[in-house]
Amino acid sequence: xxxxxxxxxxxxxxxxxxxxxxxxxxxxxxxxxxxxxxxxxxxxxxxxxxxxxxxxxxxxxxxxxxxxxxxxxxxxxxxxxxxxxxxxxxxxxxxxxxxxxxxxxxxxxxxxxxxxxxxxxxxxxxxxxxxxxxxxxxxxxxxxxxxxxxxxxxxxxxxxxxxxxxxxxxxxxxxxxxxxxxxxxxxxxxxxxxxxxxxxxxxxxxxxxxxxxxxxxxxxxxxxxxxxxxxxxxxxxxxxxxxxxxxxxxxxxx
Amino acid sequence: xxxxxxxxxxxxxxxxxxxxxxxxxxxxxxxxxxxxxxxxxxxxxxxxxxxxxxxxxxxxxxxxxxxxxxxxxxxxxxxxxxxxxxxxxxxxxxxxxxxxxxxxxxxxxxxx
Numbered sequence: 001x002x003x004x005x006x007x008x009x010x011x012x013x014x015x016x017x018x019x020x021x022x023x024x025x026x027x028x029x030x031x032x033x034x035x036x037x038x039x040x041x042x043x044x045x046x047x048x049x050x051x052x053x054x055x056x057x058x059x060x061x062x063x064x065x066x067x068x069x070x071x072x073x074x075x076x077x078x079x080x081x082x083x084x085x086x087x088x089x090x091x092x093x094x095x096x097x098x099x100x101x102x103x104x105x106x107x108x109x110x111x112x113x114x115x116x117x118x119x120x121x122x123x124x125x126x127x128x129x130x131x132x133x134x135x136x137x138x139x140x141x142x143x144x145x146x147x148x149x150x151x152x153x154x155x156x157x158x159x160x161x162x163x164x165x166x167x168x169x170x171x172x173x174x175x176x177x178x179x180x181x182x183x184x185x186x187x188x189x190x191x192x193x194x195x196x197x198x199x200x201x202x203x204x205x206x207x208x209x210x211x212x213x214x215x216x217x218x219x220x221x222x223x224x225x226x227x228x229x230x231x232x233x234x235x236x237x238x239x240x241x242x243x244x245x246x247x248x249x250x251x252x253x254x
Numbered sequence: 255x256x257x258x259x260x261x262x263x264x265x266x267x268x269x270x271x272x273x274x275x276x277x278x279x280x281x282x283x284x285x286x287x288x289x290x291x292x293x294x295x296x297x298x299x300x301x302x303x304x305x306x307x308x309x310x311x312x313x314x315x316x317x318x319x320x321x322x323x324x325x326x327x328x329x330x331x332x333x334x335x336x337x338x339x340x341x342x343x344x345x346x347x348x349x350x351x352x353x354x355x356x357x358x359x360x361x362x363x364x365x366x
């Protein structure tokens with residue numbers, strides 16, 4: 001009770017602290033100078049129809065590289081923690097919780113029961129469409145809303161559907177880690193190439209800008225966003241695959 | 255007009271957040287926190303930011319909800335196994351629940 005009282009007092013004090021800021025808020029009448037420069041020069045300079053993408057991938061490309069790095073570290077953390085969890089517990093479990101565990105292991109073929117007909121068929125129908133949609137999103141990131149991150153998440157959700165539909169489905173970790181690390185490598189390599197051939201790190205003008213508004217335009221932006229999409233998609237698929245593994249399936253693996 | 259719609263969605267978001275905090279059922283709390291992101295993405299579309307709206311809908315209400323659900327299932331599996339071990343006469347002593355129970359074997363070793 002007294003704890004709750006103190007919590008409310010603290011929240012009120014915080015509110016009191018932030019309240020003066022509220023009066024200083026004025027609605028933006030005009031864009032900030034940097035935003036004006038981006039909006040006016042962006043299309044001519046970088047040739048991307050979607051201005052948001054040209055800011056994310058090129059003008060603020062280093063921030064995006066940081067975001068990709070954060071996601072990579074988070075994925076690595078999930079993989080590391082959950083993997084160790086399984087390996088630590090398995091030997092201990094074998095001689096303690098034998099009864100529950102054995103039944104789970106025995107009926108591993110049936111135990112995580114197969115998906116229903118509706119889920120199975122629906123997922124099989126949706127999987128290729130979703131995969132295609134994800135690829136479309138990140139390849140057209142310089143033309144339409146969306147890009148590498150959104151496309152990657154759509155790809156990961158299509159893989160999730162596959163995992164839901166097929167209990168026996170296993171991710172090929174070799175392919176996943178290969179795609180993930182190669183796309184990360186080429187992302188940075190293209191960035192360095194921009195340093196050598198164009199104005200700076202992650203500059204998209206290492207390739208011809210092409211005709212404004214077509215698929216093959218905006219220099220290296222489609223390539224960079226495709227690499228980001230592949231990287232994000234494989235990373236998130238890996239997270240889902242790592243979190244999905246149950247004991248029974250792990251046992252089946254070993 | 256649009257400020258009214260945005261305000262309504264904002265109020266719904268706050269309501270969903272409070273429900274997620276105080277709901278006794280973890281499953282409905284997870285779903286409710288996904289609803290927050292969905293409403294946020296609608297607000298982003300109304301504010302003419304389709305890129306952010308897509309990210310919010312895909313990651314916030316899609317992927318995060320799924321990850322939470324998978325984590326919930328893992329926790330339930332771990333709890334069920336701990337319960338089974340206790341029934342089998344072992345001193346599981348019900349200490350650490352949750353995902354960080356990689357030290358469960360260490361506890362048991364100390365108990366033994």
